[in-house]
Amino acid sequence: MFRQLFDDDSSTYTYLLADALTREGVVIDPVKEQHERDLSVIRELGINLKYTIDTHVHADHVTGSGPLREVLGAKVVTGAATGLDCSDVLIPDGQPLTFGNEVLTAIATPGHTDGCTSYRWRDRLFTGDTLLINACGRTDFQQGDAGRLYDSIQRLFAHPDETLVFPGHDYEGRRVSSIGQEKALNPRLAGKDRQAFIDIMNGLDLPYPRHIDRALPANQTCGLAV
Template sequence: MLIFRQLIDPQSSTYTYLLADSATREAVLIDPVFEQVRRDTALIKELGLRLLYTIDTHVHADHVTGAWMHKRRSGSQIAISAASGAEGADRYLNHGDRCEFGTRYLEVRATPGHTNGCISLALDDGTMMFTGDCLLIRGTGRTDFQHGDAHAMFRAIHSQIFSQPDTCLLYPAHDYRGLTVTSVGEERSFNPRLGGELCEDDFVGYVTNLRLPHPKQIDIAVPANLKCGVAASDPTQAAEPEWAPLVYTFAGIWEIGPQWLEDNMRSVQIVDVREPDEFNGPLGRIPAARLISLGNLAARAEELTKDRPIVTVCRAGGRSAQATVILRQAGFNDVANLAGGMLRWRAEGRVVENGSE
């Protein structure tokens, strides 16, 4: 069984794709974004996967790849087209190569035109293809910089993408309207740049007159991506909290385990965000916990100090997760959620006040 997730970077409208073999738990990540490495790492960890490769479909001009950061964090290998001109990859891909993960693989298809090093990736069973910035949903990549070639793009789309079954689902590297997926049959019929009876000259005339501004990040992104995203500093790593061994979840919440909190409860502010009847109810409460119900937290945040970290608590960890968001919005940086809440705390036999057996 295939594990598949489609992720997005809202800033650049970039899609990142995670694919894994459910039997072996081996995974690949297509077009990772530097700023989203922490998020993607959390998902990979939560799903119990081992990242083998990051694969960039081309040298991006609108964001910096997360390939180097993933390699630094998990030991994954960096893969990119041999024609890309990028330095520092572990594997350079050519047309027809296979990127294997467990019993599955992605086949490399050379699809130049947006850049001379663009590739698309076809899943082994013909059901999915990842088209990078070559073929978009009812559109195509631009061809006016980075050795772009409208003629080459038209031919690559017809020979390498439209040669797939009509039912093959196509996943692009970008979409700026919130669209997520299309198919070969749809694009062959309805793509306004090359669908229906449009010929190569029609396509070339269309894309060479798009008159688009250059991407805002091009002067930063292209040099960095030609080095596979290598950075002199690591802002995501530098931002890791140091006051406790926290875990970052895919939901974007920092969490702390019960054992650490029990051992260090006097060094933090414990804020219980349940209602008063729960705080005084049979589950009990953590010693030194302060009751500020979630609905009142924003208005009463000023009662807390920024001199000590805050751990939020509720029945099962849901309301207290939202409490961390509220507190961060109020300017508190050292905040974490108690994983599992009072249910887990009691299940592990940890100390409580006012609780029933």
């Protein structure tokens, strides 16, 4: 079972994955403001939520993970390098997470933040903000490091071209891409070497995220205190 949900305010994608036989499932990157929506989808599909996973400590919205743990008893999963006290599972690179007969595998992909983690499930990758469609997460705050991000994206690019890419955000309504498409078309990466990528990232000059001052402290407690 698979659903891609969207938060309009932060342009965040939330993913719900479940094993159709056992109904055990996981959610990736829930948004606190969408808590009631997420609960109703989970209940409508009869999913027993085992894990709520944050691909990283978000700067642009408050996570819904803590609230989902409170109501449903799911365990909160974040990348080992986040070091978050509120996390139940600090997942290292390569570690599998099982739900029913399904397996999701963590891939440490630092660069946008140092704790960023992507996940592979079947034919698809959930890339968080490491790899966005025709773009990637910024590297100008939260321990951002363009060189590390380039190296992490190369690990994602090592997957077969037909692997689907489900990003953490899209600001232009695109929902899914593939490794082959991003290799060929992503303007920051296609035909660019590591130094060219670093130069592009260091020259982006993006505006300060609207919700960062409230999101970062709230996400240190997995979204429970705002």
